[in-house]
Amino acid sequence: MGSEGPLPVRVHVSGFKKFHGVPNNPTDTIVSNLTEYIKRRGLPLPGGIAIASCNVIEAAGEAALPLLDLIAGEPADPEAPFADSSPADQVVWLHFGANGGASKFIIESQAVNEATFRSPDERGWQPQQLPIVPEDGGISHTRQSTCSIETIAKYLKNRGFDVAISDDADQFVCNYLYYHSLRLASLKGYKSLFVHVPLFSRIDEDTQMEFAASLLEALALTR
Template structure:
C-alpha cells in the first residue's frame, strides 16, 4: 500500500506570530459525477481569492486537483505535502491541508471530523482499483481505527453559519477515495504538527453560486481558528 515518504523537517525560524498557509485539493470527475464542483472550485480559487482578498497573515498555498483514485492520487498528494513541509518550516507558518470532495446526495456543506482506516470502494476508482475492507495504513492496525482532525470543527462551523452558509458536521466521510485521501493527509499532518481538514460540498445543481463564496469563507474560518 502506498504511503507518503518521510521527509526531514528543517529547523524552525525565529520565534514570533505564525502566519497560516492553506493548501487546497479537489478531485476530478468520477463514476456518476461528470462535473465535479471541487475541480472547478480549486481551479478558480486563486483568482477568486485574489480579487476578494484574505485576512492579514493568511496565504493560499497550492491548489491541486487530484485524480479520483486511491493509490493513484497519493504520489501527487505526497509531493505537495512534502513541499509544504519545507516551506512551512522555513517561514514559521501553521500549515493546513484542506481537501474538498463532492457528495452527490448532499444538500448542504459538511465538515468531516474524521477518517477511518478502511478502504472499501463501492465501485472502482478512476484507475480501476476497488479494494474491499483493506486497512489504508497497515501499521495503524485494523479497519476500525480512525484519525480525527485537530482543526476546531465547532468553531469553523459557527463561523460559516454566521456567514449564512448551510453547514453541518459529519463523522463519516464514507469509505471511498475521499476518506482514503483524508486518512493519509491526517496521518501526515499529525506527524508534522500540521492540520488537515476534509469538507464535502454538494453538486453545482444543488448549490451553484454559493460554492466559490463558501470556499473563500472556509479559508477565513480555518485561519481564524488556528
C-alpha cells in the same frame, strides 16, 4: 521577548476530477478557480493566511499519496522518516470532495482506516475492507482532524451557509485520501481538513466559491 502574534498559515488546497456518477465534479471548478476568485472578490483574506497551492487530482487511490508528496515536499512512502515541521508557520491541508447526494456543506471530522470503495475508482481499483495503513491496526481505527471544527462550522453558519459536521467521510477515495492526509500531517505537525460539497445543481457555483473563500477565513481565525 514578547509575543509576536499568531503564526502565518499556508493552506494547500485540493479537489478531485470526475468519478463514477459525478461527471462534472464541482471541486474541480472550486479549486481551479479559487485563487483568481479571491482576487476578483475584492475582499482580502485575514492577514497571515495564504494559499500555498491548489491541486486537482484524479479520483483514484493511487493519486492520493503523490498529491501529499507534492504538497509536503516529502517522500510519498508512509514509512519514510519525516522532518519536524518548521516553527516559522502553520500548514493546513484542505481537501474538497463532492457528495452527489448532499444538499449542504459537510465538514468531515475524521477518517477511518478502511478502504472499501462502493464502485471502482478512476483507475479501476475497488478495495473491500482493507486497512489503509496496516500498521495503524484494524479497519475500525480512526484519525481525527485537529482543526477547530466546531468553531469553523459556527463561523460558516453565521455567514449564512448551510453546514453540518460528519464523522463519516464516505469510504471512497475521499476517506482514503483523508486518512493518509491526517496521518502524514500528524507526523509533520500540520493540520488536515476535508470538506464535502454538493453538486452545483444543489448549491450554485457562486455560492460554493464564496463558501470556499469563507472557509479560508475561518481557518485563519481559528488557527
